[in-house]
Amino acid sequence: MPVDPSLVGREFPAPAPLTVTSDRVAAFAAAVGHPGDDVPPTFPIVLAFDAMMAFLDAEGIDLHRIVHGEQRFAYVRPLAVGDELSATLTVTGLRQIGGADIIATTSELADATGAVVCTGKATLVHSSGAETAQ
Numbered sequence: 001m002p003v004d005p006s007l008v009g010r011e012f013p014a015p016a017p018l019t020v021t022s023d024r025v026a027a028f029a030a031a032v033g034h035p036g037d038d039v040p041p042t043f044p045i046v047l048a049f050d051a052m053m054a055f056l057d058a059e060g061i062d063l064h065r066i067v068h069g070e071q072r073f074a075y076v077r078p079l080a081v082g083d084e085l086s087a088t089l090t091v092t093g094l095r096q097i098g099g100a101d102i103i104a105t106t107s108e109l110a111d112a113t114g115a116v117v118c119t120g121k122a123t124l125v126h127s128s129g130a131e132t133a134q
Contacts, residue, residue, distance in 0.1 A: 001128050003061065003101040007091045012058060014050035014087040017112075022081050039079040044087075045071065048107040048120045051089035055105070061126060069102070069123035076117050084112040092121075101126040 018024075024046070025039050034040040056063055079085070086109070093104030107120040 002096055003059070003094060003103060003126055005094050007059065008094050010091050012051055012055035012089045014047055015054055017084050017086045018047045018050070020079055020081050020083040020085065025081060039081070041073060043079060044073055044109050044118045044120055047085055047087040047109055048089070048122070051087040051107050052105065052122070055089050055091070065127045067125040069125045072121045074119045079117060083117070085109050085117070099128065101128065
């Protein structure tokens with residue numbers, strides 16, 4: 001079943017804040033092969049994924065029907081160990097092409113003061129599983 005176009009503009013917060021710890025950074029850096037001790041530039045995906053899962057769960061969309069089409073991050077400032085971050089995903093666009101939903105999302109990551117530190121933009125391709133005419 002196609003995704004409801006009325007979702008555009010709706011917000012989905014991650015279920016809980018995330019504290020950036022040296023252990024989390026080390027584990028993520030090792031997993032992605034990031035050298036050095038700084039926070040890898042793709043680390044925000046950890047929390048953005050939680051917000052995406054909140055969106056998918058709330059809308060009854062199966063993760064196994066999603067292909068991650070694109071991901072970008074724009075920083076206001078670098079992340080640092082000790083940051084407590086929260087994320088809110090907003091559905092910013094939706095179009096249907098060839099039986100697939102192309103879902104544009106923006107996830108804002110804010111620190112404990114509420115200041116936005118990073119914005120992630122993602123494109124998700126959702127297959128409804130419906131057969132399309134040839």
